[in-house]
Amino acid sequence: MGEDKQIPDRSAPPPRRVRNIAELAKIAGVSAGTVSRALANKSVVNARTREHIQALARQHGFQVNQMASKLRRQKTGVIAVVIPLGHDRRQHISDPFFMTLLGALADELTESGYDLMLSRAIPQDDPDWLDRIVNSGMVDGVLMIGQSDQFSKIEQVARDYAPLVVWGCHQAGQVHCSVGTDNHAGGHAAARFLLAKGHRALAFLGDTTGIEIAERYRGAQDAVAAFGQGASLRHVPIHLSIDEMTDEIAVGLAGLEGDIDGVVAASDAIAMATIRQLDTRGIKVPDDVAVIGFDDLPLARHTVPQLTTIRQDIPAGAAAMVRLLMQRLAGEQCQSLVMAPELVERASA
Amino acid sequence: MGEDKQIPDRSAPPPRRVRNIAELAKIAGVSAGTVSRALANKSVVNARTREHIQALARQHGFQVNQMASKLRRQKTGVIAVVIPLGHDRRQHISDPFFMTLLGALADELTESGYDLMLSRAIPQDDPDWLDRIVNSGMVDGVLMIGQSDQFSKIEQVARDYAPLVVWGCHQAGQVHCSVGTDNHAGGHAAARFLLAKGHRALAFLGDTTGIEIAERYRGAQDAVAAFGQGASLRHVPIHLSIDEMTDEIAVGLAGLEGDIDGVVAASDAIAMATIRQLDTRGIKVPDDVAVIGFDDLPLARHTVPQLTTIRQDIPAGAAAMVRLLMQRLAGEQCQSLVMAPELVERASA
């Protein structure tokens, strides 16, 4: 289909511009302070001069230097969104759940007038990863997507850093503010649902290094245990990275062929990949093996068959995270939120 | 499944810390300048004092204030990644293609030592959206994901702002530096492939407001025209937002029922939703209707049946965008890049 092409560019060097308030002040014939106040739309400056200055600014394409402004005001207007890659190093950032939550957070933050700074953090390479972000002076607050295996680090930092809200589990007595779904209840509901549908030989697909997924697994275990005789649950660790996932699922399913009739997947992505593998092996979903996912991402509606899954309300979660963060920035007390999961029945189980 | 729960938090007020270089200098018994140089690891300070100062900094958990540093050095270390929502206002940011590219860009930028600031831009609400980002003093450069319908705005800004690289189409003579796939060739290849497989009544599913997709459509049109008699191509506009998509596809397909045997989808997301709709209507893919996607997102491998699609090499594209941006930041000339698409044959066509 041909070679890549390179095309020369022809952008010109920039012309001179107004680069700071002092210059604009000279042009307007007022002092720098007045310009600053005028651009901030303070009613203390005369309406006519204010408009005049604003017009000049527009004319010269002038914008106040945020670095200077933020330095002076000790406030950055930026929130860090950080994804700790404690386990599952590579590519975690493209995990569809993270991406979906990130999108929702971006919407919420934008509406609150904050910018969003995205950071990947690799705790193994840099034990001070969180301090670095918190103390950099670059951000007013931190939102974290997932606790990964860094629970104690988060706790330690949260002890003296208030504006931090984490998506993830809540553990009794924890210091940091978290927003998340009741993963145990979700896992429990998923397994119970499969059992109620008559499936008995279940498998849980997911790596339990991260505590969220460990909770889901425990929930499923408890449901199976509560059901009693005749029900079983195998565990197959599957990494979250969508690239590694495929082979691990293939191997895992090959080992269980014919021994299972129901799969509790730790995420919709895993569920989707599982359905795909089952289809390859000629196993019918949900007739031979039922599959239930977790998350209810938008794509859950677009699979064949459509995913039955445990819904996490991601937009609501994102809104809650931002709301709690704003409260903490305002110095208010606030509480962690554990949302109830909801089972969405479609066609895969 | 029960109610959401709220849990009180118990984070404590922060203890006193070293908040600036001057304080640390006092503790260390040296001047602020020396501390600054020591923390920057400059060989001009004595090795012993340097290490002493660094140890003190570590001990007190001190980090230099980035705002002040950046102001002084006139360099932010931040790159803006912006997504213009020209058409398709809502939720565009969660589009899986954007998210995948964003993830790849995050990886590349992190490795180059830059932070990533994410902005949604809504040109309709704010005609100066791009100037605002460029002149804010907050970022050293801008990466844009998609041209949307803002081609002329981008051109205007690019004329006197060098560190800007855009993912999207290349048009002859354009000023701004772009990286993208040859969309016309991709659309052409997709349609040609379906024709070669014996399909004659084709439909293109996608909204052609954005120029990338318009190009894909033109490519498909040209392939059909080149084929000559007996081949046809209908156009069904489908928005990119994954939520609106479902209904539009359902309606679109209902109108064409039995009249088509091949679908060129403008994206993998559309292809996936289309397959799902066809399945609902009892139409077999690829036997009754073949479907070919565009992008080759990771999820294309996980659909049932697996997607045949036109691959855009997203990691390579992201790497190229960052490389070109770095060149431009260094003041070098550089060229736009048009990558050749590649057809990946799987099972959906």
Add this chain to the structure above:
DNA sequence: AACGCCTTAGCAATCGATTGCAATATCCCC
């Protein structure tokens, strides 16, 4: 002993915007 070089550290200006306080101009009312 005198001179020059090198290493190391301090001083103070600078980046650009913000804001408390003081100063001036304007206006109202008696």
Add this chain to the structure above:
DNA sequence: GGGGATATTGCAATCGATTGCTAAGGCGTT
């Protein structure tokens, strides 16, 4: 016309780190 209140504006300190320039001390050489 004078006293005081009010509306505007200017002045200068401040946020915290960086860096060019200068100075002090140590050392070697003749």
